[in-house]
Amino acid sequence: MSFRIREYHPADTDAVLELWNTATSDGFEPVYGLAEVLASCQKDHAVLAISDDRVVGAAVARAAHEQGWIVFFNTLPEYRRQGIGSSLLSALEARMAPLGLTKLSILVPESQDESGVLDRAGFVDKNHLSYFERKIPISEKERSILGELGGRVLPRDLWSGIAGMQKEKEMLERRLVLPLSDPALAEKFGVEPPRSIVLFGPPGTGKTTFAKAVASRLDWPFVEVFPARLAADQKGLAGALRDSFTRISDLDNVVVFIDEVEEIAAQRGGEPPTALQGVTNELLKLIPLFRERPGRLLIVATNFIRALDDAFLRHGRFDYVIPIGLPDKTARESIWHRYIPPGSLESVDVTELVKRTDGFSPADIEFAARKAAQKALESAVYDDGVSVPTGPTTEDYLWAIGDTRMTVSGEMVGAFLEDIDALARL
Numbered sequence: 001m002s003f004r005i006r007e008y009h010p011a012d013t014d015a016v017l018e019l020w021n022t023a024t025s026d027g028f029e030p031v032y033g034l035a036e037v038l039a040s041c042q043k044d045h046a047v048l049a050i051s052d053d054r055v056v057g058a059a060v061a062r063a064a065h066e067q068g069w070i071v072f073f074n075t076l077p078e079y080r081r082q083g084i085g086s087s088l089l090s091a092l093e094a095r096m097a098p099l100g101l102t103k104l105s106i107l108v109p110e111s112q113d114e115s116g117v118l119d120r121a122g123f124v125d126k127n128h129l130s131y132f133e134r135k136i137p138i139s140e141k142e143r144s145i146l147g148e149l150g151g152r153v154l155p156r157d158l159w160s161g162i163a164g165m166q167k168e169k170e171m172l173e174r175r176l177v178l179p180l181s182d183p184a185l186a187e188k189f190g191v192e193p194p195r196s197i198v199l200f201g202p203p204g205t206g207k208t209t210f211a212k213a214v215a216s217r218l219d220w221p222f223v224e225v226f227p228a229r230l231a232a233d234q235k236g237l238a239g240a241l242r243d244s245f246t247r248i249s250d251l252d253n254v255v256v257f258i259d260e261v262e263e264i265a266a267q268r269g270g271e272p273p274t275a276l277q278g279v280t281n282e283l284l285k286l287i288p289l290f291r292e293r294p295g296r297l298l299i300v301a302t303n304f305i306r307a308l309d310d311a312f313l314r315h316g317r318f319d320y321v322i323p324i325g326l327p328d329k330t331a332r333e334s335i336w337h338r339y340i341p342p343g344s345l346e347s348v349d350v351t352e353l354v355k356r357t358d359g360f361s362p363a364d365i366e367f368a369a370r371k372a373a374q375k376a377l378e379s380a381v382y383d384d385g386v387s388v389p390t391g392p393t394t395e396d397y398l399w400a401i402g403d404t405r406m407t408v409s410g411e412m413v414g415a416f417l418e419d420i421d422a423l424a425r426l
C-alpha cells in the first residue's frame with residue numbers, strides 16, 4: 001500500500017475528526033481534548049498520511065518554548081505496521097526542529113502499545129512518570145459572570161477546616177456531596193441529586209460555614225445573594241432578584257447561598273404588603289425555576305425557621321431541611337483543638353474547657369479562644385515578671401470562658417428541638 005505525507009489543510013477537519021473517533025472509541029480519555037487537537041491543527045503543526053486520496057493517519061504537535069508536545073498521533077488500524085507512523089513523526093520533527101526545539105514529547109496511554117513505532121522514530125520510553133491533571137473548575141466567561149455577581153471560587157480546604165460536627169458533616173456528605181459530585185452514579189441508583197436545601201439552627205452553629213464548605217468540597221463557585229440588599233435596587237427588588245438568578249443560570253455549576261432568609265421570607269399577610277413581601281413572592285417563583293436544571297445547589301439558612309412563611313417550606317421547594325445544632329462534647333473538643341495554638345495544646349487542659357463550654361456554639365468557642373489568646377499575648381509582652389513568653393494557659397481560657405456570654409439560651413435550644421420535630425426533613 002502506498003502513502004504520502006502532506007501538511008494539514010482546513011478542509012481536513014472531518015478526516016482528523018474520524019481519526020480522533022477511532023482513537024478514542026474504546027473509552028480512552030486523551031490528555032489533549034478534541035478542541036485542543038483541532039486548535040493545534042489550525043495554528044500549530046500537523047501532518048497527515050494520505051493513501052488512495054484518504055486521510056489514514058495524522059500527527060499534530062505544538063511548540064512550548066524549547067519543548068514540542070505531540071497532542072495527537074494516530075493511524076487507522078488497517079493501515080498500521082507499514083511505516084506510516086514513523087513517517088508522520090519524522091515529517092513532524094522536520095517541520096518543528098527549526099523552531100529551536102530541543103525535545104519532542106508524547107504521552108501514550110498504557111493500554112495503547114506504541115512502543116514499536118515510537119522506538120523506531122527515536123523516542124525513549126520514560127515510563128516511570130505518572131500523569132496528573134486537575135480540571136480548572138470555571139471558564140473564562142463564568143469568571144466574569146461570577147465577578148458581576150460578587151461570587152467566587154472558595155479555597156479547597158474549607159470542608160476539612162470544620163472542626164467536630166461529625167454527624168452534620170456525614171449527613172451533608174451523604175445527602176449532598178455524594179449525589180452532586182457523581183451524578184452518573186446517583187442516576188444509576190435512581191437518586192435525584194438535591195437542588196435546594198434549608199439549613200436551620202441557633203445563631204453561630206456553623207450554617208454559613210457549612211454552606212461555604214459544601215461549595216468548597218464540590219469545587220463549585222459560591223454566590224451569595226442578599227435579597228434584602230436588593231431592596232435598594234432602582235429596578236425594584238423583585239426585578240433585581242430575578243436578574244441575579246438569570247445571571248446565575250449562565251453558570252454550569254454553582255452553590256447559591258441566601259443567609260438569614262427569615263429576613264425576607266417571614267410570614268406574609270401584613271397590610272399593606274411590604275416591599276420585602278414582594279421579594280418573598282419572587283423568590284417563591286424563582287426556586288422552582290432554579291430547580292429545573294442540574295448541577296446547581298441553592299442553600300438557604302435561617303436562625304428562626306418557625307418564622308418562615310408556610311409556603312416557603314412546602315414540599316417541592318426544598319429537598320432537605322437540615323438542623324445544625326450546638327456542638328456536643330466531641331465536637332467541642334475538636335473545635336477547641338482547632339483554636340488553641342499547637343504549641344500550647346499539650347499544656348492546656350482541654351477536657352476542662354470542653355466541660356465548661358457546654359451550651360457554647362462554635363462561634364462562642366471561637367470568641368472565647370481569641371479573647372484568651374489576646375489576653376495571654378498582652379500579659380506576656382507588657383506584664384512584669386513574665387520571663388519566657390509561652391502561649392495561652394488553661395487559666396487564660398477559663399477566664400475568657402467566664403467572660404463570654406452564651407449566644408444560645410436554654411429557651412432557644414428548646415425551640416430548636418421543637419423545630420426539628422416539626423419541620424426537619426432529612
Ligand SMILES: Nc1ncnc2c1ncn2[C@@H]1O[C@H](COP(=O)(O)OP(=O)(O)O)[C@@H](O)[C@H]1O
Nearest residue numbers: 162163165203204205206207208209335362363
Ligand atoms: N465546626 C466549626 N469549627 C470551627 N469553627 C466554627 C465551626 N462552626 C462555626 N465556626 C466558627 O463560628 C463562627 C460562626 O459560624 P457561622 O457559620 O457564621 O454560624 P451561623 O451561620 O450558623 O450563624 C465562624 O467564625 C466560624 O468560623
Ligand SMILES: [Mg+2]
Nearest residue numbers: 207208259301
Ligand atoms: Mg450565618
